[in-house]
Amino acid sequence: MTARRTVIDVLKGETVFPPPVWMMRQAGRYLPEYRATRQRAGGFLDLCYNPDFAVEVTLQPIHRFGFDAAILFSDILVVPHALGRDLRFEEGHGPLMTPIEPTGIEQLDEAMFHVNLQPVYETVRRLRAELPAETTLLGFCGAPWTVATYMIAGRGTSDQAPARLFAYRHPEALAKLLDRLADHSADYLIRQVEAGADAVQIFDSWAGVLDEASFDAFCAAPVARMVKRVRTAFPDVPIIGFPRGAGSLYDSYRAATGVTALGLDWSVPLSQAKRLQQSGTVQGNLDPLRVVAGGRALDEGVDAILAGLGGGPLIFNLGHGITPDAPVENVERMIARVRAGSHR
Amino acid sequence: MTARRTVIDVLKGETVFPPPVWMMRQAGRYLPEYRATRQRAGGFLDLCYNPDFAVEVTLQPIHRFGFDAAILFSDILVVPHALGRDLRFEEGHGPLMTPIEPTGIEQLDEAMFHVNLQPVYETVRRLRAELPAETTLLGFCGAPWTVATYMIAGRGTSDQAPARLFAYRHPEALAKLLDRLADHSADYLIRQVEAGADAVQIFDSWAGVLDEASFDAFCAAPVARMVKRVRTAFPDVPIIGFPRGAGSLYDSYRAATGVTALGLDWSVPLSQAKRLQQSGTVQGNLDPLRVVAGGRALDEGVDAILAGLGGGPLIFNLGHGITPDAPVENVERMIARVRAGSHR
Numbered sequence: 074m075t076a077r078r079t080v081i082d083v084l085k086g087e088t089v090f091p092p093p094v095w096m097m098r099q100a101g102r103y104l105p106e107y108r109a110t111r112q113r114a115g116g117f118l119d120l121c122y123n124p125d126f127a128v129e130v131t132l133q134p135i136h137r138f139g140f141d142a143a144i145l146f147s148d149i150l151v152v153p154h155a156l157g158r159d160l161r162f163e164e165g166h167g168p169l170m171t172p173i174e175p176t177g178i179e180q181l182d183e184a185m186f187h188v189n190l191q192p193v194y195e196t197v198r199r200l201r202a203e204l205p206a207e208t209t210l211l212g213f214c215g216a217p218w219t220v221a222t223y224m225i226a227g228r229g230t231s232d233q234a235p236a237r238l239f240a241y242r243h244p245e246a247l248a249k250l251l252d253r254l255a256d257h258s259a260d261y262l263i264r265q266v267e268a269g270a271d272a273v274q275i276f277d278s279w280a281g282v283l284d285e286a287s288f289d290a291f292c293a294a295p296v297a298r299m300v301k302r303v304r305t306a307f308p309d310v311p312i313i314g315f316p317r318g319a320g321s322l323y324d325s326y327r328a329a330t331g332v333t334a335l336g337l338d339w340s341v342p343l344s345q346a347k348r349l350q351q352s353g354t355v356q357g358n359l360d361p362l363r364v365v366a367g368g369r370a371l372d373e374g375v376d377a378i379l380a381g382l383g384g385g386p387l388i389f390n391l392g393h394g395i396t397p398d399a400p401v402e403n404v405e406r407m408i409a410r411v412r413a414g415s416h417r
Numbered sequence: 418m419t420a421r422r423t424v425i426d427v428l429k430g431e432t433v434f435p436p437p438v439w440m441m442r443q444a445g446r447y448l449p450e451y452r453a454t455r456q457r458a459g460g461f462l463d464l465c466y467n468p469d470f471a472v473e474v475t476l477q478p479i480h481r482f483g484f485d486a487a488i489l490f491s492d493i494l495v496v497p498h499a500l501g502r503d504l505r506f507e508e509g510h511g512p513l514m515t516p517i518e519p520t521g522i523e524q525l526d527e528a529m530f531h532v533n534l535q536p537v538y539e540t541v542r543r544l545r546a547e548l549p550a551e552t553t554l555l556g557f558c559g560a561p562w563t564v565a566t567y568m569i570a571g572r573g574t575s576d577q578a579p580a581r582l583f584a585y586r587h588p589e590a591l592a593k594l595l596d597r598l599a600d601h602s603a604d605y606l607i608r609q610v611e612a613g614a615d616a617v618q619i620f621d622s623w624a625g626v627l628d629e630a631s632f633d634a635f636c637a638a639p640v641a642r643m644v645k646r647v648r649t650a651f652p653d654v655p656i657i658g659f660p661r662g663a664g665s666l667y668d669s670y671r672a673a674t675g676v677t678a679l680g681l682d683w684s685v686p687l688s689q690a691k692r693l694q695q696s697g698t699v700q701g702n703l704d705p706l707r708v709v710a711g712g713r714a715l716d717e718g719v720d721a722i723l724a725g726l727g728g729g730p731l732i733f734n735l736g737h738g739i740t741p742d743a744p745v746e747n748v749e750r751m752i753a754r755v756r757a758g759s760h761r
Contacts, residue, residue: 234706241706282724321665321686321688340626377630
């Protein structure tokens with residue numbers, strides 16, 4: 074029970090080399106065993122809300138690759154779903170919801186929130202019991218802004234224009250929505266930690282489409298509110314913030330939000346990543362397509378990250394989720410190269 | 418003939434306040450007169466290759482709003498089209514091309530390049546003759562990387578995955594393609610300057626999807642090659658580089674490429690923009706959706722840019738093209754507020 078969890082050590086600021094490694098979307102369609110379970114489960118949400126299936130797919134990449142962290146299998150949109158918003162996943166369309174109107178924000182159904190999310194907490198409990206002691210269990214949720222983009226548009230969009238326009242036209246309504254999402258998402262993370270999560274990650278996949286004033290107000294401030302609320306319950310739980318695409322705004326994000334560590338997308342240059350690492354742990358940031366391509370492109374990408382960031386607190390990861398077309402043998406090659414760690 | 422062209426003054430490093438203003442895609446679907454001409458012309462390419470129509474739509478926003486710069490109406494994909502690649506625009510699908518294979522790069526038809534582009538040069542000649550002397554005429558082209566993303570995918574994509582994978586799998590072929598595009602695009606700009614363009618802009622719309630090593634090799638290096646070639650013919654012509662979404666990599670882009678001025682997308686924070694402005698002119702960077710929203714969102718966006726960047730060389734612009742749903746009266750309001758310039 075006291076086995077070393079390197080991801081936690083690194084999140085606490087320790088430099089470990091070779092660094093620990095996991096992958097965003099490591100339980101996903103690139104794995105044949107995931108596709109098999111998914112087929113048995115039926116729909117995507119059946120996978121998320123059934124602890125038997127969710128535990129099974131969460132553990133699959135741990136069994137196959139021995140990653141240093143497992144991340145709860147779920148979806149960022151279970152939070153609005155648990156607040157009474159409809160949600161369905163259609164093949165080839167991603168998530169579909171009824172777009173929320175400004176007046177709909179008052180009608181979110183908060184009473185059943187944690188009841189609806191019990192299967193997720195049960196999944197976390199079982200995972201912590203089944204995982205090897207040295208494997209870190211990560212909980213997660215979406216950041217309020219990113220979740221709001223789907224609630225407002227009713228679907229994924231390439232530029233999040235519906236949510237950005239909503240923000241400009243109904244700033245007070247958006248602020249109210251973000252506050253509610255922040256508080257419920259924080260409570261959701263707190264319950265995950267109570268159930269056994271060792272650390273949590275906040276995914277802000279659409280942080281990169283905002284101008285500076287909007288980023289501060291809609292991305293950084295709600296995450297700061299969440300971090301404060303989680304820390305009130307669990308002062309020491311490590312929190313990884315992942316404001317994907319934030320570019321130069323990464324520099325102010327950690328100070329503004331108080332997150333423990335920064336998840337870096339693959340567009341963050343190593344010079345900036347090194348600067349960010351001066352003030353805390355970083356996680357990332359291999360282009361997932363280097364794993365699809367394999368060969369020299371993969372090796373060079375791994376080596377650049379190890380050489381640039383291996384001298385400080387680093388959790389090796391991709392700069393975004395692994396894609397369905399990534400060959401399993403390239404994932405193996407990536408892990409082996411990270412763990413060989415010969416390029417410090 | 419000697420009337421003051423403020424855009425050129427600012428491109429040469431002068432601070433002018435209130436700053437000159439124009440908008441990317443200012444000749445576009447948000448204008449009823451553009452939609453009328455487009456209907457008469459037939460297809461989108463008919464508009465690009467017919468000097469009568471192209472001159473007409475280029476001048477429409479100048480007549481209506483009195484912008485300080487006119488930008489040649491054309492499309493970045495006329496360059497591969499003039500090299501013999503097929504190109505068509507279908508309503509609701511954007512550009513469609515036959516994806517180029519590595520072996521296709523040797524077969525680009527270079528002999529007819531400038532012949533095919535004669536209508537564009539004719540458009541530039543007529544525009545310079547018809548424009549008021551104080552209005553700057555901008556030529557433009559796409560950057561090699563961005564043009565290559567369409568040539569490789571055969572269409573617009575949300576993440577440019579086909580081109581990024583091509584880059585990882587066929588690095589030598591991509592380098593060859595980028596070199597050819599760089600040289601032809603530079604020659605294309607040179608002809609535009611010969612025909613009367615006062616300055617040129619290089620659009621790298623998909624610069625933001627690359628990791629650092631790829632950005633240096635596929636985005637910055639080919640633009641540097643272009644700048645060198647254009648400067649050999651015209652040492653003093655101002656060149657605006659617009660590596661949209663480059664984030665922190667904006668900082669190295671100007672030095673690496675030698676462009677005169679930087680076009681900033683709306684995600685560039687004002688703190689970074691100010692730093693970039695220390696070493697030269699910047700252009701931007703209002704979120705186009707603030708123009709769609711209007712009202713307070715528009716005013717606050719304009720004021721923030723004037724307050725943050727008005728003390729140095731600034732060309733006021735959007736951070737990306739104006740969208741078709743932008744009300745004309747909001748464009749008027751934006752221009753009036755910039756020209757009132759009361760927020761320095």
